[in-house]
Amino acid sequence: DAGVIQSPRHEVTEMGQEVTLRCKPISGHNSLFWYRQTMMRGLELLIYFNNNVPIDDSGMPEDRFSAKMPNASFSTLKIQPSEPRDSAVYFCASNHRRTSTDTQYFGPGTRLTVL
């Protein structure tokens, strides 16, 4: 099992640029979560999907953030335009609603730096 795959692993961009983070959940998982980790705020849930449908996006900080899950094996988190305060590590996690023990499986994260 390849685990949750995230790309890119590192992204450095300039303020105002569009950033797209990608996630491939574990095959067979039907729930997908996006988290953000910063020193100041710790780990925060941004949005999660069940069966490709967004369920709760109350953690998305601003309209500049958007997330999609066009199919069961792919999700994107987009920031447009990016700002320096968006610098953080972004994690994607997945699990299977009916059979999981509520464990979430995390990807390695994307470290985003906005200059």
Place this chain on the structure above:
Amino acid sequence: SQQGEEDPQALSIQEGENATMNCSYKTSINNLQWYRQNSGRGLVHLILIRSNEREKHSGRLRVTLDTSKKSSSLLITASRAADTASYFCATDAGSGGGADGLTFGKGTHLIIQP
């Protein structure tokens, strides 16, 4: 705001000693989980305790849960250098089934001195 708050924020002990970390939370929960994060890596699930359980063991890990005090503790026995990491508690207060997002504490950074 963070649901879980770990205590202490940092802990340094000698290899072979036991490490205890505590977590407090604010609202009713379905379960509480502990995760480990090595530097620069993603989170790895360690153990889950449900709201109707009081204690759970997994290898060198022991977790307790006191719902009346809204608190949990994680004990790592016979610590090893490889246990050096940050440890987070996470609560799931949703409808259950594992499909709800987790609320994490800010973590305890554990350092095991060889």
